[in-house]
Amino acid sequence: MGDTDVEPVSSAAPELTGSVMMNQSWRDLTFLHWAVAPEDVAHRMPPGVRPDTLDGVTYVGLIPFRMVGAGIARGVGVPWFGSFLETNVRLYSVDDTGRRGIVFLSLDADRAAVVVGARAMFGLPYRWARMHYRASGDVHSYDARLRHPGRPTESHVVVRAGSRRQRTELDNFVTARWGLHVRWWGRTLYIPNRHEVWPVHAAEVLALDDGLMASAGLPDVATRPPDHVAFSPGVHTEFGFPGDASRPRRS
DSSP: OOGGGSOOOOSSOOOOOSOEEEEEEEEEEEEEEEEEOHHHHGGGSOTTEEEOOBTTBEEEEEEEEEEEEEEETTOOOOTTTTOEEEEEEEEEEEETTSOEEEEEEEEEESOHHHHHHHHHHHOOOEEEEEEEEEEETTEEEEEEEEOOSSSOOEEEEEEEEEEEOOOOHHHHHHHOOOEEEEEETTEEEEEEEEEOOOOOEEEEEEEEEEOHHHHTTOTTGGGSOOSEEEEEEEEEEEEEOOEETTSOOOO
C-alpha cells in the first residue's frame, strides 16, 4: 500500500459519524517522543495495522497528563471516577484502509475502577498505579509507580513549559490523531475521536527517569534524550463507538 493511500495529516478533526460514546478533557499534557525504526515496533501492531512514519522513522511517545471530567455520551463528568491521572506509552499507526491512529502499549492510571472497566470493555492495556502531579508556576512534575509485586516500576518527569509556539510537522504527526487501533477478541477495532486543534507550547525537560517504557517492552528508548518535547494545556475530546478497522471511516 503506497503513501498516496494514507489519509493526510490534518490538525482539523473530521466529524464523528454516529453517536458519541463518551467525552473527556485532557489537561496539562507533556509530550515526550523518541524516533525509532518502524521495523523495531512493527510486531507491536494489531493485525491489519503498521507503524506510521514521518521521514522514514516512527515515534514512541511517553505522555503524562490529567484526565478531567470523563462522562458518558455528551453528559457531565462522572464524579470522582471521571477525573484521574494517567501516563500512556504509545505508538503511531496506520491501518490497511489508510486511516491513521494510535496504538497504546500501556496506559497507567490511579483509578482501579477505570483500569478494570477499560480492560474489560475494549481490551486496552490499562494498569493501576500510584500517581502524583504537581504544578509550580510553569514547572510540571509527574510521578507514577505501578502497583504490582516485585521490582518497583516508576516514572519521574519534570518539565518547564514555555510560551505557545507555531506547530511543526512533527507536532501535527503526533497530535493530529483521530482514533486508536486496538486488538480485541481476535479483531482489530478502530475507536474514533475528535477534539479541537492542540495548543502546543515549547517545553524543557528538567528531569526524566522513566521505567514505564521498559515495562511496556521498550527497554532502551528512555536511556537517551527525547527527540521531541512539547507541553499543552489540553483539549476536550469526544469518542465515537468502535468499529472494525478494516472498514474505512464514512465521509
